[in-house]
Amino acid sequence: MDLTVLYRGPLASCDYDCPYCPFAKRRDSPERLRADRAALERFAGWAAGQSGDRLRILFTPWGEGLVRSWYRRTLVELSRLPQVERVAIQTNLSCRTDWLAEADLDTVALWCTYHPGQTPYERFLGKCRELAGRGVRFSVGIVGLPEHREHARRLRAELPEQVYLWVNAAEGHTYTDAEAAGWTELDPLFPYSRHPHASAGLPCRTGESVISVDGDGTVRRCHFVRAELGNLYDGSYRAALRPRPCPLAVCDCHIGYVHLETLPLYDVFAGGVLERVPANLAAHTGLKLLRS
Template identity: 55%
Template sequence: MNLSILYRGPLSSCNYACPYCPFAKRRETPAELAYDRRCLERFVSWVATRTGDSIGVLFTPWGEALIRKWYQSALVTLSSLPHVRKAAIQTNLSCQLDWVDACDKAKLALWCTFHPGETSRERFLAQCRVLLQRGVRFSVGVVGLKEHLAEIEALRRELPAEVYLWVNAYKRQREYYTPEMIADLTRIDPLFPLNNTFHASRGHSCRAGASVIAVDGEGTIRRCHFIPTPIGNIYDPNFADSLYERPCTNDTCGCHIGYVHLDRLKLYDTFGDGVLERIPYGFGESKPFLENLSHAHLSTE
């Protein structure tokens, strides 16, 4: 079985205080953290048993997980398993980075979000340089808030050209951007228009629920993070019976970790094996990247 797993355990705390985030500066008790660790270790042990499968994992925590040693250890273990093709995580990149040297860097990947106001650009870029020096594959991204546009432009200027910088559109407010801002952000991230869209999805085929699943700390399987109905549990030996193609039941899909799996958008052509960590295929080698952009269908039909 070829399976991509978006794992989100019970962890829900963060060392940053982004004003738009419910996990800002939220702390957890030692007992809550110990529970998160037990869940994660059980998940990693389960992945280790799936030797007949090809598995990609993306940790999509509520809050910041990579400051916790057990997530660092999980990435070390997962990346070393022969049948794991990718071990990736979303992070604010505030953690120590020594542990990456114990990973198989051919499989490790980081999805790094810059939060202006929570850390300086210089400090964030210094962490990016550490990743580059240590040979870690990573994408960098930022939420496209108007008040951060100058910071985003500076970040793009100062990041090496081979590092993809994605911009997440702020979509909580309709008509948030002027056409000029959209043009500016598209110059920074050619895929910005794709993110600045709620993609019509009801009735459309999607890999979520078949070859891509979301898993929580108890092993409960959902198609994706956006459809709450459980469809099984990975700790049930027969869990694979519940994985099959089915049409999406939501009206729209607006996050990369969802719409990238929507078949009609053909974004696996654009991202290749960088789907989970959000790195377009061939990024840094401009020709293949631009060629594959033509496959991205931006309409909301």
């Protein structure tokens, strides 16, 4: 079986205090952290046992995972499994980077987000340069708020040229054409994020070759559709995998709409869907990344 898995366990704590995030500065109890660790270890054990499958795994924790040793260790272990084609995680990059020396760099990847006001710019940029120096696959992004514009321009100018800078449209924010054009200068793919995508009745890879898994092993087609397909650990989900249209009116999150078959994003991100690394950005957009 060829399967992409989006995993989100009980972890909900974060070391940042972003005003646009409901999990800012949230603390998990020791009991919840132990439960998260046990759930992650169980999931890693399942992945290790899937020797007949080809797996791509993206960790999408509500909180920040890489400040926890069990996430760092799990990424290293999974990266060394022959059946794992890619293992990636969304992160604010507040952790150290030396642990990546133990990982298979052909398999592991990071989806990094810069949050202005939460960490010094030079510290974040330095971490990105460390990743590039280690040969780690990664993308860097920012939320497209007006007050983040100059931070994004500076990042694009100072990041290594091969690093893709993505911009997420801010939730609830309406962009004028001029504002959208400014963000598109920095991220040629910003138009895909600017508006929610009508998705009702459209074919989507989720529920067929892409699944969402929680800490208990409950399988859903994606993070945004609550209907259950079965459980990962008893294998009951497998019989439910099949092509199915999206039941929601719109899809407005990249980790959801990237899997819509009506969008060309599997071609744009060929080989880098999970870590949001385009294969050849200019070829797919007709635009060039501008060093603003």
